[in-house]
Amino acid sequence: MNKFFLSGLFIYPIKSLGGISLNQATLEEKGLQFDRRWMLVDEEGTFITQRKYFELAMLAVNIVEGRLVISHKTQPDQNISFLLDEDNGKSFPVVIWNDTATAVEVNETVSKWFSDFLKFKVRLVKMPVAEKRMVDPRYASNDEVVSFADGYPCLLIGQSALDGLNEKLKNPVKMDRFRPNFVFTGGIPHIEDSFKTFYIGETLFLAVKPCARCVLITIDQQTGEKGQEPLRTLAGYRTVGKKILFGQNLLHQHLGTICVGNELRVVEWKMEVM
Known part of the structure; x- marks a missing residue:
């Protein structure tokens, strides 16, 4: 049985600007602190x-x-x-x-x-501390709230998903194009699609919805230049219902501290996997 470990932890304090790599972060009601x-x-x-x-x-x-x-x-x-x-x-x-x-x-x-x-x-x-921006009620499980993120408090991507994509690309891309909060090692590419509930350390998460990708991932985060990849290549093998999917949107069930190196332990698996 594969073991999964958190290898990357990121926040993006200002929406759509550069991210910050952390070794430890506090998980608050709206997501990671300052995200x-x-x-x-x-x-x-x-x-x-x-x-x-x-x-x-x-x-x-x-x-x-x-x-x-x-x-x-x-x-x-x-x-x-x-x-x-x-x-x-x-x-x-x-x-x-x-x-x-x-x-x-x-x-x-x-x-x-x-x-x-x-x-x-x-x-x-x-965003004021008291502001309550609700998660889409079609996916919320307990009236969860979110910051200025697109829709969900946290995003998870497996390192193997990026590695599998880069094997198909002429010029490999970095994980920063996809703006995850959590990156983990272990398992086959896109194994996160099959996660339903899981712990990172002592915090329980629910994987509620695959992340649909847009033109943002075609922008090189080191140069600000836009190209056609990796969206074009992903479209060839990650399109479902006219959406290109990469990563999992999460809801957290507890508050707490998340650390790089934490084990990711799956509690429930989804019956259907892409």
Whole structure:
């Protein structure tokens, strides 16, 4: 019997900007601490992502001494930072896909920095702790809530899934294109499709829905350049119902601490596997 172990742990504090690799993270109600708690919005309050603005891939994010630090990957002198708990108290509705949530602006200086970078007016907003953005009720099991992530608190991908994809590609891609929270080792490619309930360490998760992929995975996270891969190759063997699937969206049943090296123990398996 295969054993599975957590080999990667990632958060993406600002939606659609660079991620942070961690050795340990706290799992809160909305997902991993600091994950997708901030987001860029346009003047109408609609979310901004790499799907349209590829250059966002070039912004790295780090947490340093209680501050969120944003810097350009090739021009490190182009940077800005702010306190993790900072906001100017100005709340307003924002739109993420079909959801509307309440957000607060961090401050006008930070918003101007991002506006200058993108060359149009945007605001950087934060999700208040008390805000309740509900998970799609078709998949929720206990009125779960989510941050500014696309739809679910956490995303899981097996390293073998990426390895299997890269064997089919002329130019291998990195895992950062897929923006997982959890990466694990062990098993055949896409074995996570067959997980139903499982533990990572002492925390129970429910795999509720495969992750449908979009143009974002064609953007090189080191250069900000867009191509056709790996979406074109994945379409050839991972298309189900006109959607290209890669990874599993998760709901967590407990709060707690997740660490790289934790064993992933499957409790229930799905009867049908892709």
